[in-house]
Amino acid sequence: MFLRDELHSCSSVCQNGGECTGPTTCTCATGWSGDKCTLAVCTNSCQNNGTCTAPDNCTCATGWTNSTCETATCTNACQNGGNCTAPDTCTCVAGWSGAMCSIGERRRQQQPQQQRRQRRQQQPQQQRRQRQLQQPQQQQIQKQLQRRRRQLQQPQQQRIQKQLQPQQQRRPQQQQRRRQQAQQRRRRRPQPQPQQQRQPQPQRRRQLPQQRQQKPQQRQQKPQQRRQHQQQIVTCSGTLANQVVYTAGSNPYAVAIADVNSDNHPDIVVANNGDSNVGVFLNVGNGTFLSQTTYTTGTHPVGVVIVDVNSDSHPDLVVANSDASNVGVLLNSGSGTFLSQTTYAIGGFSPQSVAVVDVNGDNKPDIIVPNAGSQNIGVLLNSGSGTFPSQATYTTGTYSSYSLAVVDVNSDNYPDVIVVNSGSSNVGVLLNSGSGTFLSQTTYTVGSNPTGIAVADVNNDNHPDIVVTNKADYNVGVLLNSGSGTFSGQITYSTGSFSFPIAVAVADMNSDNIPDIIVADFSTSMVGILLNAGSGTFLAQTTYAAGISPQAIAVADINGDSQPDVITAGGNPNAVSVRIHC
Structure with a gap:
């Protein structure tokens, strides 16, 4: 017994259920190996x-x-069908990009033929009628001009033919004409007229050729007047004139309007997302624009604001660089050109827009950005010289912070932040505590996938209301301010089937001193105007063609006629569309 126990004793204890079978040998349980059964065995390699x-x-x-x-x-979860293929790395499906696949390229979706036919049938009857009448009117004017040219050419052709007639053929005709004239003089036997009475005749004869020349000119003026009248009819239908298109960079994602070169004419600035730059279109003075001048920004800019941040009386550019996760400040050199950008951290990543407002009452504009990737907003206070050394962040909703507005909604003279939480289908209101810091957000439910926001008093009660585009519900929602910075439930207004309203602005479009809603419908490539009925409710929209797939909108008087004009930017084609108010 003693010798048998010695043969089965081990110098070390077998681990993980192993059995001692010799002085230094362990028989290990399934899944373990090694002298002491301490090494795990995996069927599939790690x-x-x-x-x-x-x-x-x-x-x-x-x-x-x-x-x-x-x-x-x-x-952070990959959005819009993206797959997580490496730590914190998303592989995006077609049409999306960014760290979380949150940036859409927004290419125009192909729709069934029946839907395209339905949109064509929804075009205003007046526009279709004008296109039908345009060609016959032009043809009629051309026929009238050709007829008049023939009439003017006939006397000249007759004189040429007479000169070409043989002299032998003309001589008998002249002799016969002289005999007839002599016979007529003999019959009349006119009395000699005083010199004073014969004087007007030569003057009258000298005037006749002038009159003949004047009459054709007068007749020619009528077709020209008709052509001018025709052009006015063709170029203007309803509230907005036909669009004028200017080439921008790749995927223009945002648009802003301001006078950047101090000539009292507002200019256009767009964020060219695909080219990672901003384009500046200078106004020549009559509402038309020069080709863009570009300035490099960070990767994939998605928002731009024009504000003087360094108090030199020249507006500067503030840009949200989405994939670079920062904001860039391009200072104005003083002549409408801009210096290289200076970038500032935003306290998060993947910003989707930008606002610049003085939030702490020091008369220096501060920067506020919605960080969709980190589900918060970043507030960058201005140091006083146009630099932004630090930032504070405030939490928002899930997949949130798509766009925002900064307006005093509770009448305490401190601007508050209203943010669109796209993934949460609500808007959040962060009230200003009075020193440039903000309380936790209060949320209000809106429609599915909200994207654009505008804040303005739409019912004339001196309290700003919220207007938001509900992209997936094909409508806009209006939330009226109760007067204390809280808001009633939204009232929705349709923008049309499959319209995908993506951006919104508020302005008085019909001069009744009541603000109306102007919306960019991404899928139908239209601008919709919803006129205010007078009590904060709105009529059905009237649509006007915009550039293909508009994704940003601005309203400003660009031609100095005191009427609001509409500017949109879209990525297919890459263009800025300008529609002048009639």
């Missing part, structure tokens, strides 16, 4: 630097999961 720590169980490196460490993990 991937991506994972370590096998138990039978068929891997301890994964940071950013990987699953039993074999094959599945990547992302701190």
Whole structure:
């Protein structure tokens, strides 16, 4: 017995259920190996630097999961159908980009033929009638001009023919004409007229050729007047004239209007998302614009604001760079050209727009950005010289912070922040505490996938109301201010089936001193105007063609006639569309 026990004793204890079978030998349980059964055995090898720590169980490196460490993990969920393929890295489906696949390229979606036919039938009857009448009117004017040319050419042709007639043929005709004239003189036997009475005749004869020349000119003026009248009819239908298109950079994502070169004419600035720059279109003075001048920004700019941030009386550019996760400030050199950008951290990543407003009462404009990737807003206070050294962040909703507005909604003389939480289908109101800091947001439910926002008093009660575009519901929602900075439930107004309203502005379009709603319908490539009925309710929209797939909109008087004009920017084609108010 004693010798048998010695043969089965081990110098070290067998681990994990192993059995001692010799002085230094352990027979290990399934899934373990080694002298002491301390090494785990995995049927499938651990991937991506994972370590096998138990039978068929891997301890994964940071950013990987699953039993074999094959599945990547992302701190923030990939959006819009994107797949997490590496730690904190999303592989996006077609039409989306960015760290979380939150930036849409917004190409025009192909729709069934029946839907396209339905949109064509919805075009205003007046526009179709004008196109039908345009060609016959032009043809009629051309026929009248050709007829008049023939009439003017006939006397000249007759004189040429007479000169070409043989002299022998003309002589008998002249002799016969002289005999007839002599016979007529003999019959009349006119009395000699005083010299004073014969004087007007030569003057009258000298005037006749002038009169003949004047009459054709008068007749020619009538077709010209008709042509001018015709052009006025063709170029203007309803509230807005036909659009004038200017070439922009790749995927113009945002648009802003301001006089950047101090000539008292508002200019256009767009954020060219695909080219990572901003384009400046200078106004020549009559509402037409020069070709864009571009200035480099960060990667994929999505928002631009024109504000004087360094108190030199020249408006500067503030740009939200989405993929660079910062804001860029381009100072105005003083002549409408801009210096290279200076970038500032935003306290988050993937900003989707930008606003510039003095939020702490020091008369220096501050920067506010919605950070969709980090689900917060960043507030960058102005140091006083146009620099923004630090930032504070405030939490918003899930997949939120798509766009925002900064307006005093509770009448305390401090601007508050109203943010669109696209993934949460609500808007959040962050009240200003009075020193440039903000309270936690109060949310109000809106429609599905809200994107654009405007804040203005639409019912004339001196309290700003909220207007938001509900992209997936094909409507705009209006939330009236109760007077204390709280808002009633939204009232919705349709923008048409499959319209995908994406951006909105508020302005008085019909001079009744009541603000109306102007919306950019991305899918139908239209601008819709919803006139205010007078009590904060709105009539059905009237649509006007815009550039293909408009995704940004601005309203301003660009030609100095005191009427609001509409400017849109779209990525297919890459253009800025200008429609002058009639």
